[in-house]
Amino acid sequence: MGRRLAVAYVAGAALLAASPLVxxxxxxxxxxxxxxxxxxxxxxxxxxxxxxxxxxxxxxFYAVGAYTAAVLNTRLxxxxxxxxxxxxxxxxxxxxxxARPVVHLRGDYLLIVTIGVGExxxxxxxxxxxxxxxxxxxxxxxARPSLLGLRIRRPEEFLYLIWGFVAVTVVLFHRLExxxxxxxxxxxxxxxxxxxxxxxxxxxxxxLAFALGAGWAGMAGSLYAAKMxxxxxESFSFWESVLVFLMVILGGSGSIPGVILGAALVVVLPExxxxxxxxxxLVFGFLMxxxxxxxxxxxxPLRAPRFRVPEAPEPGAAxxxx
Amino acid sequence: MNRMLRTLAALALAAVGSAGxxxxxxxxxMAPLTGSWASEGQEMKRNVELLAAEQNAKxxxxxxxxxxxxxxxxxxxxxxSLAAQRLTTKGVVAVIGTYGSAVTEASQxxxxxxxxxxxxxxxxxxxxxxxGLKYFFRTCPRDDEQGRVGAAVLExxxxxxxxxxxxxxxxxxxxADEIVAILKAKKLDVVFFDALTPKEQDYxxxxxxxxxxxxxxxxxxxxxPEAGLLLKQKRQMGWxxxxxxxxxxxxxxxxxxxxxxxxxxxxxxSPPVPKxxxxxxxxxxxxxxxxRYAEAPSSIYGVLAGDGFRVVAKAIEGAKSTAADKVxxxxxxxxxxxxxxxxxxSFNGKGDRVGELYRVYQVDKAGGFxxxx
Amino acid sequence: xxxxxxxxxxxxxxxxxxxxIALGYTMVYGVLRLINxxxxxxxxxxxxxxxxxxxxxxxPDRLGLVAGLLVLAVMVMGLVAVIGAILxxxxxxxxxxxxRLSAVVSALGASIFLQNALxxxxxxxxxxxxxxxxxxxxxxxGLRIPILRIAVLLVSLAMMAALYLFVQKTRVGTAIRAAAxxxxxxxxxxxxxxxxxxxxxxxxxxxxxxAGLLVGLYYGQISFTMGWVYxxxxxxxxxxxxxxxxxxxxxxxLLLGVVEALGAAxxxxxxxxxxxxxxLILVLIVRPSGLLGERVAEKV
Numbered sequence: 001m002g003r004r005l006a007v008a009y010v011a012g013a014a015l016l017a018a019s020p021l022v023x024x025x026x027x028x029x030x031x032x033x034x035x036x037x038x039x040x041x042x043x044x045x046x047x048x049x050x051x052x053x054x055x056x057x058x059x060x061f062y063a064v065g066a067y068t069a070a071v072l073n074t075r076l077x078x079x080x081x082x083x084x085x086x087x088x089x090x091x092x093x094x095x096x097x098x099a100r101p102v103v104h105l106r107g108d109y110l111l112i113v114t115i116g117v118g119e120x121x122x123x124x125x126x127x128x129x130x131x132x133x134x135x136x137x138x139x140x141x142x143a144r145p146s147l148l149g150l151r152i153r154r155p156e157e158f159l160y161l162i163w164g165f166v167a168v169t170v171v172l173f174h175r176l177e178x179x180x181x182x183x184x185x186x187x188x189x190x191x192x193x194x195x196x197x198x199x200x201x202x203x204x205x206x207x208l209a210f211a212l213g214a215g216w217a218g219m220a221g222s223l224y225a226a227k228m229x230x231x232x233x234e235s236f237s238f239w240e241s242v243l244v245f246l247m248v249i250l251g252g253s254g255s256i257p258g259v260i261l262g263a264a265l266v267v268v269l270p271e272x273x274x275x276x277x278x279x280x281x282l283v284f285g286f287l288m289x290x291x292x293x294x295x296x297x298x299x300x301p302l303r304a305p306r307f308r309v310p311e312a313p314e315p316g317a318a319x320x321x322x
Numbered sequence: 323m324n325r326m327l328r329t330l331a332a333l334a335l336a337a338v339g340s341a342g343x344x345x346x347x348x349x350x351x352m353a354p355l356t357g358s359w360a361s362e363g364q365e366m367k368r369n370v371e372l373l374a375a376e377q378n379a380k381x382x383x384x385x386x387x388x389x390x391x392x393x394x395x396x397x398x399x400x401x402x403s404l405a406a407q408r409l410t411t412k413g414v415v416a417v418i419g420t421y422g423s424a425v426t427e428a429s430q431x432x433x434x435x436x437x438x439x440x441x442x443x444x445x446x447x448x449x450x451x452x453x454g455l456k457y458f459f460r461t462c463p464r465d466d467e468q469g470r471v472g473a474a475v476l477e478x479x480x481x482x483x484x485x486x487x488x489x490x491x492x493x494x495x496x497x498a499d500e501i502v503a504i505l506k507a508k509k510l511d512v513v514f515f516d517a518l519t520p521k522e523q524d525y526x527x528x529x530x531x532x533x534x535x536x537x538x539x540x541x542x543x544x545x546x547p548e549a550g551l552l553l554k555q556k557r558q559m560g561w562x563x564x565x566x567x568x569x570x571x572x573x574x575x576x577x578x579x580x581x582x583x584x585x586x587x588x589x590x591x592s593p594p595v596p597k598x599x600x601x602x603x604x605x606x607x608x609x610x611x612x613x614r615y616a617e618a619p620s621s622i623y624g625v626l627a628g629d630g631f632r633v634v635a636k637a638i639e640g641a642k643s644t645a646a647d648k649v650x651x652x653x654x655x656x657x658x659x660x661x662x663x664x665x666x667x668s669f670n671g672k673g674d675r676v677g678e679l680y681r682v683y684q685v686d687k688a689g690g691f692x693x694x695x
Numbered sequence: 696x697x698x699x700x701x702x703x704x705x706x707x708x709x710x711x712x713x714x715x716i717a718l719g720y721t722m723v724y725g726v727l728r729l730i731n732x733x734x735x736x737x738x739x740x741x742x743x744x745x746x747x748x749x750x751x752x753x754x755p756d757r758l759g760l761v762a763g764l765l766v767l768a769v770m771v772m773g774l775v776a777v778i779g780a781i782l783x784x785x786x787x788x789x790x791x792x793x794x795r796l797s798a799v800v801s802a803l804g805a806s807i808f809l810q811n812a813l814x815x816x817x818x819x820x821x822x823x824x825x826x827x828x829x830x831x832x833x834x835x836x837g838l839r840i841p842i843l844r845i846a847v848l849l850v851s852l853a854m855m856a857a858l859y860l861f862v863q864k865t866r867v868g869t870a871i872r873a874a875a876x877x878x879x880x881x882x883x884x885x886x887x888x889x890x891x892x893x894x895x896x897x898x899x900x901x902x903x904x905x906a907g908l909l910v911g912l913y914y915g916q917i918s919f920t921m922g923w924v925y926x927x928x929x930x931x932x933x934x935x936x937x938x939x940x941x942x943x944x945x946x947x948x949l950l951l952g953v954v955e956a957l958g959a960a961x962x963x964x965x966x967x968x969x970x971x972x973x974x975l976i977l978v979l980i981v982r983p984s985g986l987l988g989e990r991v992a993e994k995v
Binding site for chain 1: 728730785786789790793794795796797798799800801803804805806807808809810811812815927930934963965966968969972973975976979980983
Binding site: 360361490516517518519521522523524526527528530531533534547550551554558559560575578579581 | 697698701702705706708709820821823826832839841843844910913914915916918920921924955956959960963964965967968
C-alpha cells in the first residue's frame with residue numbers, strides 16, 4: 001500500500017487507541033458498531049468489490065456465524081473467542097455450499113438469489129428448526145469474551161478487541177489484494193471470459209471469494225454475539241444486507257480505505273442525525289440515487305496500481321539506459 | 323482522513339460539554355418513537371411528560387425539578403442498546419421503558435451495570451425478571467399470567483377441540499407456548515398449533531386449514547392487524563367458530579380492520595383499557611390527559627409507563643435519595659399497594675408486579691370493547 | 696377435497712395479483728434489463744392513492760358501485776403511471792449507459808425514498824379501506840367462495856388479456872417487443888426507443904397500481920411496507936415464467952399463487968415465504984430461462 005495510506009492508517013489507529021480518554025460510553029459504543037460494520041463491509045468487499053459478484057445477502061453469513069458462536073457458547077460452553085474461528089469456518093462452508101450451484105449466474109440473477117438466500121436463512125432462524133435457534137426470541141445468555149484472564153465487558157474494552165481484529169483484517173486484505181489470489185479475482189471481475197481463457201479457473205476462484213467473504217462475516221458475527229450477549233433474527237434482516245452492500249458501493253467498491261470510510265459514514269451519520277428520525281431514510285434513498293449519477297465509483301474508489309516507467313533515452317544520447 | 327479527525331474532535335467536545343448538568347433529577351424514557359411500534363412509543367412519551375409536568379408543578383422531587391430525557395429505541399435491540407448507552411451517559415437516575423421484550427432485554431445489562439433503575443411498561447417475556455437483575459422492574463404483567471388466564475378462559479368455554487394460532491414473534495409464540503403447556507397439563511385437546519406470517523394480507527389459506535380440523539374455539543396470540551384480517555376473512559368464508567385473542571389485540575383499529583359485524587362477539591384478554599380504569603385518580607388523570615393532548619389515552623401500555631414514572635417518583639421521595647440501591651429497597655419493601663392508575667402496585671423481589679391484571683373483554687355490536695365480569 | 700378447492704381458488708386469486716405486478720417487472724426487465732426495485736412501492740402507492748381518493752371523493756356513492764370503481768381505477772392507474780414515468784426520468788434514464796450495478800443501487804434508493812415518503816405522509820400505522828364492496832359469497836359445488844375473490848381473479852385476467860392483445864396486435868406493442876429483443880436494431884428500424892421505455896414505465900406501474908387498488912379493496916388493510924413482500928413474490932413469478940415474457944409473467948404469477956397456497960395448506964404455514972424463495976432459487980439454477988423461456992436482449 002502507498003505511503004500516504006499507511007500513514008493514514010497509523011494515525012487512525014492512534015486516534016482510536018486514544019479515544020477512551022475523550023469519548024463517553026455512548027460514543028465508544030458507536031465506534032464499536034462502526035468497527036463491526038467495517039468488518040462486514042470488508043468481508044463483502046472481497047465478494048462484491050474484488051470478485052465483482054453481486055451479493056445482497058451478506059447478513060445470512062453474518063447470522064450463521066453469530067448463531068454458531070452463540071449455540072457453541074450457550075449449549076456446549078465453548079468460550080466465545082474459541083468459537084470465533086469455528087463460526088467463520090461454518091459460515092464459509094455454508095457459503096460454499098449455497099454458492100456452488102449459482103456462482104455462474106449472470107449479475108442481477110445472482111443478486112436475486114442472494115436476496116432469496118438471505119430471506120430463507122432469516123425465516124429459518126425465526127422458525128427454530130431442531131430447536132437450535134431459539135426462534136424469534138433468539139439466543140440469550142452468551143458469555144463475555146475473556147482474553148488472557150481479562151473479561152471484556154465495557155465499551156472501551158470491546159473497542160480494543162473489535163478494532164484490533166479490524167487492524168489484522170485490513171493488513172491481511174491488503175496483502176491479499178497484491179497476492180496471486182487477489183490478482184485472479186481482479187482479473188475475473190474485469191473480464192471473466194478473458195480470465196477463463198488465460199487459464200484462471202473462474203468458478204473455483206468465485207467460490208473461494210464467497211467462502212472467504214462469508215467466513216469473515218461469520219467471525220464478525222461471533223464478535224457481535226459476544227458484544228450483545230443476545231442475538232435475534234431481527235438483527236439479520238434484508239435491510240442489514242442492503243446497508244453493507246451500500247457501504248461497499250458508496251465507499252468505493254474494491255477499495256479497502258473506501259469501504260472503511262463508507263462503513264463509518266453509513267453508521268455515524270444516522271447517529272448524528274438522530275433528531276430527524278424518519279426524514280433521514282428519505283435523504284438516504286435520495287442520496288443513493290444522486291451518488292450513482294454523480295460519483296458512481298464511490299467516495300474513495302479503487303485506484304489501479306501504478307508503476308514507474310523509466311524515461312526514454314534522448315535520441316542521439318548514449319545507448320545504455322539509466 | 324481530515325474528515326475523521328474533525329468528526330472525532332467534534333465528538334470529543336460534545337462529550338465534554340454534556341458532562342456539566344443543571345440541578346435537576348433526570349429520569350429517562352426509552353421508547354419506540356419510530357419503527358413498527360411508533361404509536362405505542364408516542365403514547366408512552368405523552369404519559370410520562372404529562373406526569374413529569376404535574377410533578378414539577380407540585381414542587382418536583384426532593385426539592386429539584388424533574389427532567390425527562392427521551393431516547394428512541396426504534397423498536398429494535400441494536401438501536402436500544404445505543405439508546406441505553408446514551409441515557410446512562412446523561413446522568414439519569416432511572417429509566418422508564420420499554421415496550422418490546424427483546425428490545426428491553428438488549429438494554430437490561432447496560433442499565434444494570436450503570437446502576438440505573440429500569441421500569442419496563444410493556445415487556446411481558448417471563449425471563450426478563452428471572453436473571454437476578456437487581457434494578458429491573460416492570461409495571462406490566464408477565465406472559466405466564468396471561469397464559470393462566472387464557473387457559474382458564476378456554477377451560478370455562480367448555481371447548482373440547484382447541485386451536486392455537488400464533489405469528490412466530492417472540493411475544494406471540496411465548497404466550498402460545500404458555501397456554502399450550504397449561505392445557506396439556508389439564509389434559510385438554512389441542513388440535514392445531516401453527517403460525518401465520520404477519521404483515522401478509524391473505525389468511526384464507528390458514529383459515530381454511532384451521533376449518534379443516536373443526537376446532538370449537540381458536541385462540542390467536544398475535545397482534546391486532548392480523549387479528550382484524552382473520553376476523554374479516556373468516557366471516558367472508560362464512561365460518562362462525564369463536565375466536566379469542568391475547569392482549570396485543572387490544573387496539574381500536576381492530577374493529578376498523580375487521581368491520582363491526584365480523585368483530586362482534588370476539589373476546590380478548592387485556593389489562594384494563596384506559597377508559598375502564600375505575601379509580602377516581604385514574605379518571606381525573608384521563609381528563610387531564612384529554613385536556614393537554616386533545617384526545618383520551620388509547621394505549622394501556624402508555625398508562626403503564628405513566629405508572630412506572632409514578633412509582634419511581636414515589637420511591638425517590640420515600641427513600642429520600644436517588645441512589646439506585648435505596649430506590650430498589652423502597653420499591654421492593656416500602657412500596658405496598660401503591661394506587662397506580664392501572665390498579666394497586668407492589669413489586670416482589672424479582673421486580674415483577676404482584677397481582678392479577680388480566681381481564682376479559684368482548685367486542686359488542688357497536689364495536690366497543692366491553693369489560694367482562 | 697373441499698380444502699383443496701378452497702386453497703386452489705385462494706391461490707388463483709392471490710396469484711392473479713402477483714401476475715399483475717409481475718407484468719411490470721417483466722416488461723421493464725425485457726427492455727432495459729433492469730430489476731426495478733421500486734416497482735413494489737408503486738404497487739403500494741396504488742393502494743394508498745386509491746384509499747385517499749375513495750374516502751375523499753366517494754365515487755361509488757356518486758356514480759354507483761361499478762362506474763365509481765371504474766373511474767377510481769382509471770384515476771389511480773393514471774396517477775401511478777405518472778409516478779412511474781417520473782421515476783424513469785429521474786432515477787434510470789441518467790444511468791442508461793452506466794454499468795448495471797449503478798442502476799440497481801439507484802433503484803434501491805428510489806425504493807427507499809418512495810417508501811419513506813409514503814410513510815411520512817400517511818404515518819406508520821396500518822390504513823384501512825372504507826367498506827364499499829359486498830362481502831357475500833357464492834355457493835359453488837358446496838363451497839363458499841367469496842364473490843370478491845372471483846371478482847379479483849376476473850378483473851386481473853381481463854387486464855392481462857388486454858395487455859397481451861395490446862402487445863401482440865398493435866403497432867406500439869410490436870415496437871415494445873422489438874425493443875425487448877434488440878434495442879439497436881429497433882432504433883435502426885425507426886422506433887423511438889426512449890418513447891418505448893417511457894411507455895413501458897407507464898403501463899407497468901399502471902398495472903401495479905391497479906393491483907394495489909385491488910388488494911386494498913379486497914383485503915381492506917394496507918401498510919407502507921406491503922410492497923416488499925408482494926414485489927419479491929411478483930419478481931419470483933416473473934422469473935418463474937421467463938423474464939421478459941409477458942404471458943410467462945401471467946402464468947408464473949398464477950402458478951406461484953397456487954403453489955404457495957397448497958404448500959402452506961399441506962406443509963407448514965410458517966415456511967410459506969421460504970418456500971417461495973426456494974422455488975425462485977431452484978428455477979434459477981435448473982431453468983434460468985423460466986417456464987416459457989425468457990425474452991431478453993442478448994448483450995454481447
